[in-house]
Structures are given as structure tokens and as C-alpha cells.
Amino acid sequence: MTASHRHAPAPVSDALQHAERLCAARGVRLTPLRRRVLELVQSRAEAVKAYDLLAQLSTEDHTAKPPTVYRALDFLLEQGLVHRVDSLNAYVGCNHPDTPHAAHLLLCTRCGRVEELHSDAVDAAIAQAVAATGFVARHARLEVHGLCARCAEAP
Ligand SMILES: [Zn+2]
Ligand SMILES: [Zn+2]
Numbered sequence: 001m002t003a004s005h006r007h008a009p010a011p012v013s014d015a016l017q018h019a020e021r022l023c024a025a026r027g028v029r030l031t032p033l034r035r036r037v038l039e040l041v042q043s044r045a046e047a048v049k050a051y052d053l054l055a056q057l058s059t060e061d062h063t064a065k066p067p068t069v070y071r072a073l074d075f076l077l078e079q080g081l082v083h084r085v086d087s088l089n090a091y092v093g094c095n096h097p098d099t100p101h102a103a104h105l106l107l108c109t110r111c112g113r114v115e116e117l118h119s120d121a122v123d124a125a126i127a128q129a130v131a132a133t134g135f136v137a138r139h140a141r142l143e144v145h146g147l148c149a150r151c152a153e154a155p
Contacts, residue, residue, distance in 0.1 A: 015042045037072040046112030047090035108148035
């Protein structure tokens with residue numbers, strides 16, 4: 001299966017409701033801060049840096065300190081509700097957090113949009129090539145930089 005999933009089309013409220021159901025089913029707490037952090041990440045099609053979240057949160061609630069925000073992000077990562085974009089040191093929301101997956105990320109360098117790429121063929125190729133070296137892989141995730149379809153078509 002090869003498919004890319006856009007982050008923008010699903011309304012933020014849907015993503016939040018989905019996250020609430022998921023956390024309830026898993027018996028974990030989506031606290032108001034965790035929920036707000038998720039909302040801020042999900043409301044953007046581009047990756048969001050922790051300090052941008054912190055700046056936003058500090059205008060709303062002066063008790064939002066960096067460790068609190070990082071703990072909230074760790075929780076969201078653990079639950080698969082957001083993905084970390086290592087090359088940008090930032091985060092994007094995931095629209096299908098029900099099943100754990102190592103999504104490859106397509107990063108548009110013009111508009112900042114981040115899309116997920118799920119490809120069994122890519123996963124298999126990486127696993128096979130890595131195994132051939134004797135290296136034991138724990139996880140492998142590609143971050144591909146370029147232009148999204150919309151920007152590639154634009155003049
Ligand atoms: Zn995802
Ligand atoms: Zn773009």
C-alpha cells in the first residue's frame with residue numbers, strides 16, 4: 001500500500017474528539033493542557049516547534065512552563081497523536097492515531113506542509129537493505145524535503 005495523507009482537511013474538532021475517544025479507550029488522561037497542545041498542533045498543516053507552542057500557551061495561561069509543554073508533547077507522541085519531525089525539531093498532528101505506525105514524512109520547503117507517506121514497499125526495502133549490513137534496526141523513518149503537489153504545480 002502506498003498512500004499519502006494530508007494533515008489539513010480533517011477538522012481540528014474531529015481530531016480532538018477522536019483523540020478523546022482513543023485516550024478514554026486506552027485508559028489514559030487527555031488533560032486540558034495535553035488537549036490544548038494537540039489542538040494547536042492539529043490546527044496547522046505545517047510542523048510546529050515547541051517554543052511556538054510555549055509562546056502561544058503563555059499568552060493564555062502563564063503557568064505553562066517548558067517542562068509542562070514537553071511532557072504534554074511526550075504524552076501525545078507516546079499515544080501516536082503527533083509525530084516528531086526530527087530534521088525540523090518540530091511536531092505534526094497525526095490523523096489516524098488508532099494503529100501505531102512509523103510514517104515517513106514529506107516536508108514541503110515552500111509552504112511548510114507536512115504529509116505522511118505510508119509505503120510497505122519502502123519499509124520492506126529499508127528493512128532488507130539494513131539487514132544485509134548486519135545492523136539491527138529499531139526504527140527507520142524517512143523525512144523527504146521538497147515541494148508538495150500544490151507548490152510543485154504553482155508557477
Ligand atoms: Zn501518522
Ligand atoms: Zn507546499
